[in-house]
Amino acid sequence: MNLPSTHGIDAVHVDWARIRADFPLLERTVNGKPLVYLDSANTGQKPAAVIEAVDDFYRRHNANVSRAVHTLGSEATEVYEGARKKLARFLNVRADELVLCSGTTFAINLVAYSWALPRLRSGDVILVSRMEHHANIVPWQLVVQRTGAEIRVAEILPDGTLDLAALYAAMTSEVKLLAVTHVSNVLGTVNPVREICREARKRGIATVVDGSQAAPHRPVDVAAIGCDFYAVTGHKMCGPTGTGALWARREHLAAMPPFIGGGEMIKEVSFDGTVFNDPPHKFEAGTPNIAGFVGLGAAVDYLEGVGLANVEARETELLAHATEELKKIDGLRIFGEAPEKAAVISFLVEGAHAHDLATLLDLEGVAVRSGQHCAHPLLQYFGVAATLRASFAFYNTHEEIEAFVAALNKARKLLG
Ligand code: PMP
Numbered sequence: 001m002n003l004p005s006t007h008g009i010d011a012v013h014v015d016w017a018r019i020r021a022d023f024p025l026l027e028r029t030v031n032g033k034p035l036v037y038l039d040s041a042n043t044g045q046k047p048a049a050v051i052e053a054v055d056d057f058y059r060r061h062n063a064n065v066s067r068a069v070h071t072l073g074s075e076a077t078e079v080y081e082g083a084r085k086k087l088a089r090f091l092n093v094r095a096d097e098l099v100l101c102s103g104t105t106f107a108i109n110l111v112a113y114s115w116a117l118p119r120l121r122s123g124d125v126i127l128v129s130r131m132e133h134h135a136n137i138v139p140w141q142l143v144v145q146r147t148g149a150e151i152r153v154a155e156i157l158p159d160g161t162l163d164l165a166a167l168y169a170a171m172t173s174e175v176k177l178l179a180v181t182h183v184s185n186v187l188g189t190v191n192p193v194r195e196i197c198r199e200a201r202k203r204g205i206a207t208v209v210d211g212s213q214a215a216p217h218r219p220v221d222v223a224a225i226g227c228d229f230y231a232v233t234g235h236k237m238c239g240p241t242g243t244g245a246l247w248a249r250r251e252h253l254a255a256m257p258p259f260i261g262g263g264e265m266i267k268e269v270s271f272d273g274t275v276f277n278d279p280p281h282k283f284e285a286g287t288p289n290i291a292g293f294v295g296l297g298a299a300v301d302y303l304e305g306v307g308l309a310n311v312e313a314r315e316t317e318l319l320a321h322a323t324e325e326l327k328k329i330d331g332l333r334i335f336g337e338a339p340e341k342a343a344v345i346s347f348l349v350e351g352a353h354a355h356d357l358a359t360l361l362d363l364e365g366v367a368v369r370s371g372q373h374c375a376h377p378l379l380q381y382f383g384v385a386a387t388l389r390a391s392f393a394f395y396n397t398h399e400e401i402e403a404f405v406a407a408l409n410k411a412r413k414l415l416g
Pocket of ligand 1: 041042102103104105106133135136181183184185210212213232233234244374
């Protein structure tokens with residue numbers, strides 16, 4: 001694997017204040033208070049390097065990719081393909097196995113429509129964990145509607161860990177596909193995807209891993225995970241919205257029919273038929289989000305510069321601090337206390353509605369998400385209609401955690 005440049009250095013040696021200063025938006029105020037942005041699981045903030053890369057592309061290089069032989073056209077193609085190479089290196093996969101797309105939702109739908117739909121039939125089972133985001137549930141329901149296959153749910157334990165014994169017991173011969181998240185966007189649970197994929201592979205089950213909440217926060221080595229498909233989304237990785245990728249094993253990409261047809265994905269078209277381009281281009285019809293991928297390439301450079309091991313260490317430290325402070329609050333319940341946990345805290349405070357608290361926190365400049373976090377089945381398991389979710393990134397500070405907890409105590413008093 002290509003290790004980040006600062007890999008192995010303890011997080012305390014990184015100048016986090018300088019890194020935070022790279023994010024212009026974090027300087028702003030909200031409702032007259034310094035912004036405390038605790039919604040990075042929803043979307044991440046962008047460093048100046050990313051904003052400037054997008055700006056520079058539109059100011060100096062803007063042209064379409066792959067179509068023009070003129071200088072701007074080749075510059076645009078070079079940066080777009082350059083982003084693919086950077087992302088491939090970042091995930092430790094081959095660039096020609098990486099389909100660039102608008103994000104995880106598109107990536108999983110691509111697997112659903114091009115891999116699952118032609119293969120599955122009545123009697124087959126898609127195994128899905130209880131903690132999946134809707135993006136890793138609804139596409140499978142669409143497949144099930146059309147094929148007669150069924151969805152089976154792999155349950156979780158009360159602390160928010162995946163029930164591995166139950167998961168392996170559910171991997172019967174009817175199961176053709178397992179869809180599982182690497183890190184839960186609600187509970188923060190880090191699933192042992194390497195072990196899970198190994199067990200699935202032994203039984204001939206293909207695996208789709210949703211890496212949306214993993215790739216921005218810890219070193220990810222997709223080759224070592226050993227899955228069949230891995231999906232990432234750029235906007236949570238300091239990159240622009242509308243960018244992401246699906247990595248798939250080359251034998252799958254070769255066998256899968258295109259999902260969307262149009263320009264760019266063909267070698268030759270006549271009214272008698274079309275010869276498709278080779279993967280990954282076969283899956284990239286139409287003009288892509290070129291500037292977005294320029295930004296994503298810059299985001300990958302940026303994250304590698306900080307070092308993913310440092311990011312993980314820093315966020316683990318912020319999680320521990322925030323958890324300790326929140327636990328001091330009477331009547332506060334945390335959802336998800338898995339031993340392996342990313343910096344996401346879902347919680348409720350007795351007697352206070354999640355949306356009311358989030359609104360009061362916003363008045364103090366604190367941005368947290370309230371609601372169901374695109375994970376209705378998970379909230380149904382806990383029997384709650386909504387939670388608040390504070391999610392952290394390496395650019396957050398210990399002072400922000402204190403400001404958040406103070407704002408929460410103030411809001412609680414107002415509501416109580
Ligand atoms: N899966 C998970 C675990 C997520 O957190 C998200 C974003 N909230 C998605 C999928 C959807 O990704 P995208 O925004 O790229 O559609």
